[in-house]
Amino acid sequence: MTMAKQKIVMKYGGTSVGKFPENIKDIVESYSKHYSPVVVCSARSTDTKAEGTTTRLLTAADEALTKGDYISIIEAIRDDHVNTSKDKIRNNSALLDELLAAINKECDLLEKFLSASQVIDEISPRTLDSIMSVGEKLSCMFMAAVMNDHGLPAHYVDLSRVIPIGYDVSKTGLDKEFYSYLTAQLVEAIKAAGDKIPVVTGFFGVVPGGLLNGVGRGYTDLCAALIAVGLQADELQIWKEVDGIFTADPRKVPTARLIDRITPEEASELTYYGSEVIHPFTMEQVIRARIPIRIKNVMNPKGNGTIIFPDFESRAGTETPLHPPIAVSELSSPLLAAISSQPKMKLPTAVTTKQNIIVLNVHSNKKNQSHGFLARVFDLLDKRKLVVDLISTSEVHVSMALHSNLSEASFKEALVELRKYGSVDVTRKLCIVSLVGKEMKQLVGIAGKMFSTLAEANINIEMISQGASEINISCVVDETDALKALNVLHQRLLVPVMTTST
Ligand SMILES: Nc1ncnc2c1ncn2[C@@H]1O[C@H](COP(=O)(O)OP(=O)(O)O)[C@@H](O)[C@H]1O
Numbered sequence: 001m002t003m004a005k006q007k008i009v010m011k012y013g014g015t016s017v018g019k020f021p022e023n024i025k026d027i028v029e030s031y032s033k034h035y036s037p038v039v040v041c042s043a044r045s046t047d048t049k050a051e052g053t054t055t056r057l058l059t060a061a062d063e064a065l066t067k068g069d070y071i072s073i074i075e076a077i078r079d080d081h082v083n084t085s086k087d088k089i090r091n092n093s094a095l096l097d098e099l100l101a102a103i104n105k106e107c108d109l110l111e112k113f114l115s116a117s118q119v120i121d122e123i124s125p126r127t128l129d130s131i132m133s134v135g136e137k138l139s140c141m142f143m144a145a146v147m148n149d150h151g152l153p154a155h156y157v158d159l160s161r162v163i164p165i166g167y168d169v170s171k172t173g174l175d176k177e178f179y180s181y182l183t184a185q186l187v188e189a190i191k192a193a194g195d196k197i198p199v200v201t202g203f204f205g206v207v208p209g210g211l212l213n214g215v216g217r218g219y220t221d222l223c224a225a226l227i228a229v230g231l232q233a234d235e236l237q238i239w240k241e242v243d244g245i246f247t248a249d250p251r252k253v254p255t256a257r258l259i260d261r262i263t264p265e266e267a268s269e270l271t272y273y274g275s276e277v278i279h280p281f282t283m284e285q286v287i288r289a290r291i292p293i294r295i296k297n298v299m300n301p302k303g304n305g306t307i308i309f310p311d312f313e314s315r316a317g318t319e320t321p322l323h324p325p326i327a328v329s330e331l332s333s334p335l336l337a338a339i340s341s342q343p344k345m346k347l348p349t350a351v352t353t354k355q356n357i358i359v360l361n362v363h364s365n366k367k368n369q370s371h372g373f374l375a376r377v378f379d380l381l382d383k384r385k386l387v388v389d390l391i392s393t394s395e396v397h398v399s400m401a402l403h404s405n406l407s408e409a410s411f412k413e414a415l416v417e418l419r420k421y422g423s424v425d426v427t428r429k430l431c432i433v434s435l436v437g438k439e440m441k442q443l444v445g446i447a448g449k450m451f452s453t454l455a456e457a458n459i460n461i462e463m464i465s466q467g468a469s470e471i472n473i474s475c476v477v478d479e480t481d482a483l484k485a486l487n488v489l490h491q492r493l494l495v496p497v498m499t500t501s502t
């Protein structure tokens with residue numbers, strides 16, 4: 001009797017599809033010898049995500065509404081996919097013709113769709129989701145063709161209709177019940193691939209409230225996570241252009257080291273406070289199902305990457321595949337031994353910065369107002385959808401750090417309201433510096449060391465806060481000091497952690 005192959009869900013980001021389609025094909029081929037891969041891709045970006053297909057589609061939607069030139073944007077998307085397909089699909093001309101016809105059909109439909117939106121002068125969140133789906137469709141048609149062109153049997157799976165038209169998205173939010181329903185639908189859709197490797201659109205349908213509003217950019221990570229949960233995969237791999245999660249952003253701190261394992265809580269804090277390596281909703285889903293997440297590099301597939309997992313005693317985290325793929329029986333015991341031999345170190349795990357921060361100070365002028373003061377402040381911010389990243393309080397004073405991607409109109413309104421409670425001042429062009437690490441709970445004096453290190457480097461601290469989780473100590477400094485702060489803290493507080501030789 002042959003054993004079923006272990007399942008791996010592999011997510012490839014837009015820039016990886018844009019720059020390294022052959023690497024993706026090679027990696028999938030290599031894994032498919034021993035494992036059963038499901039490939040999930042985002043929309044192509046030839047250079048940066050900011051200039052990629054999804055951004056272009058959103059711009060085209062804006063242009064259609066403002067009677068602008070959306071057609072030339074669609075033509076640029078069409079040309080990009082047609083030219084790349086001609087360049088990369090070299091072995092099978094029938095396959096290329098089929099792909100070009102499919103690309104043209106998709107772009108023609110999009111043009112008609114936007115023209116109709118212009119006539120009715122409206123693009124609802126649902127319509128915008130449909131427009132965005134074109135990016136992942138084109139990308140996955142292309143990737144499936146690249147694989148088939150090299151004799152790797154692949155099947156394009158379109159998830160844009162995975163939530164049926166009749167499904168009442170108004171009665172539910174993005175809650176547990178919806179995710180369970182969606183997960184079951186995803187598993188059904190993937191079955192269409194049969195024995196071939198599914199190449200699945202990282203766009204998963206028109207969701208309650210709209211995908212862009214509810215999940216935001218980077219939704220493909222979540223899509224891959226839900227597929228991993230539905231298939232009870234052995235590992236979710238997020239392939240990027242960085243070797244994994246580092247002790248600090250490697251572009252900013254040359255001495256940053258690769259972290260070989262990290263907890264979901266730490267990874268969430270890092271993502272939230274400026275080191276976005278994985279979409280925040282992703283972790284919750286897979287960790288609940290005890291599936292490890294591995295961050296890997298498309299340019300260096302032999303590296304072990306960073307594994308995100310709550311603990312190492314459990315089944316899934318210790319039996320996950322390494323690259324190059326080897327049989328599970330060979331893998332389990334050496335990996336277990338390697339993990340148990342690693343010393344437990346009480347150190348911060350990483351340091352990160354989040355730019356474009358505004359600090360808002362409210363000082364209540366009436367002592368007798370302290371009762372309910374904080375409740376009122378947060379209520380009025382909440383009503384205007386102003387999200388507070390950090391907070392530091394006393395009975396009558398509150399300092400809050402907010403990201404500046406807020407609505408200026410709502411912010412101004414909030415200031416007017418807040419002035420009814422006392423004096424208010426606002427400082428802009430600041431930055432949050434966060435030290436993150438699960439071992440910091442037991443590290444006496446770590447906060448003191450953090451602040452004295454910044455003081456020695458002549459960096460003025462505007463605000464200090466320590467999260468309830470105790471795995472994050474943050475402060476706010478001037479934006480111009482961000483890079484210096486990151487480097488001095490890294491140098492002083494992050495002594496070598498276990499690194500993976502690559
Ligand atoms: N602690 C960190 N570890 C790894 N990368 C980080 C960290 N902080 C910030 N980054 C940055 O996040 C980026 C994410 O990688 P990349 O694959 O390029 O992103 P994307 O998949 O969004 O296109 C890298 O360019 C890296 O410089």
Ligand SMILES: N[C@@H](CC(=O)OP(=O)(O)O)C(=O)O
Nearest residue numbers: 013014042054217218219220
């Ligand atoms: N294409 C979408 C979804 C996504 O996840 O992209 P990426 O994996 O390239 O971050 C976006 O740009 O938001």
